[in-house]
Amino acid sequence: GESVGLHLPTLSVQEGDNSIINCAYSNSASDYFIWYKQESGKGPQFIIDIRSNMDKRQGQRVTVLLNKTVKHLSLQIAATQPGDSAVYFCAESRDKVIFGPGTSLSVIP
Amino acid sequence: DAGVIQSPRHEVTEMGQEVTLRCKPISGHDYLFWYRQTMMRGLELLIYFNNNVPIDDSGMPEDRFSAKMPNASFSTLKIQPSEPRDSAVYFCASSLRLGGGYTFGSGTRLTVV
Numbered sequence: 473g474e475s476v477g478l479h480l481p482t483l484s485v486q487e488g489d490n491s492i493i494n495c496a497y498s499n500s501a502s503d504y505f506i507w508y509k510q511e512s513g514k515g516p517q518f519i520i521d522i523r524s525n526m527d528k529r530q531g532q533r534v535t536v537l538l539n540k541t542v543k544h545l546s547l548q549i550a551a552t553q554p555g556d557s558a559v560y561f562c563a564e565s566r567d568k569v570i571f572g573p574g575t576s577l578s579v580i581p
Numbered sequence: 582d583a584g585v586i587q588s589p590r591h592e593v594t595e596m597g598q599e600v601t602l603r604c605k606p607i608s609g610h611d612y613l614f615w616y617r618q619t620m621m622r623g624l625e626l627l628i629y630f631n632n633n634v635p636i637d638d639s640g641m642p643e644d645r646f647s648a649k650m651p652n653a654s655f656s657t658l659k660i661q662p663s664e665p666r667d668s669a670v671y672f673c674a675s676s677l678r679l680g681g682g683y684t685f686g687s688g689t690r691l692t693v694v
Contacts, residue, residue, distance in 0.1 A: 504680050515585075515672050515685030516624070561624065565680045568637070571616075571624040 480559065482576045491549040493575045495562030500543060502564035507536060507547045510559045510574070519547070519560075554579045585686035587673050593692045599661040602689045605654055606675030614683065615648055615658050616672040624672070630656065631679070663693045 485491045497505065503524040508516035522529040522536045522545075529536050535548040545562050557579045562572045586605040594600050606613045614629040628638040633650045641648070645664070650656040660667055670690050674683040 506681055513687070515674070515688050516683075517685070518683070521681060563681075567679055568626060568629070569681055569683060570626070573623045 495545040497564040504565040587686035602658040604673030610675035
């Protein structure tokens with residue numbers, strides 16, 4: 473599946489390093505935020521989420537940070553692995569889920 | 582559960598032909614969504630259903646597009662007549678709630694020539 477666009481921001485990271493993917497969201501009324509990972513030929517897959525009453529949430533090797541003041545969301549991936557190579561989408565929700573444009577992460581072995 | 586199942590995986594059709602994309606949501610999920618993904622526009626929500634009823638079709642681009650959900654386990658997205666600019670990957674997703682927790686299918690890659 474072609475989810476990578478010509479105009480997608482691209483992040484290249486050395487294997488083992490930490491990755492930080494950033495996202496600006498648009499609706500100050502959004503109260504729920506999600507990060508999805510999309511590998512080639514597949515649909516988006518849920519990674520981690522956070523509600524607006526929190527500013528940080530941790531999962532396995534992933535952390536999401538939320539800054540409501542500047543409407544900014546970030547996804548941190550610890551010890552990045554080749555299997556992390558994919559397009560990452562942030563999404564915001566007040567009712568429906570609206571997806572951002574995505575960032576392509578490339579892990580260099 | 583087998584997840585959200587879409588068919589076909591790939592569809593190549595000639596301009597002017599009718600195209601029907603199919604989706605089987607996860608059993609028990611009350612919401613079903615149809616998204617379109619292109620390089621230029623990213624992931625766009627076309628329409629969503631709640632308990633088989635279309636709730637918001639504001640993302641459907643034109644009257645050439647229609648979607649139905651005759652029962653809780655099946656939905657179709659139809660394009661008639663198809664045009665080259667409809668070429669995209671179409672995803673179906675289902676969820677227990679509107680605001681998140683979406684599970685996506687593997688998508689249908691549509692090419693209209």
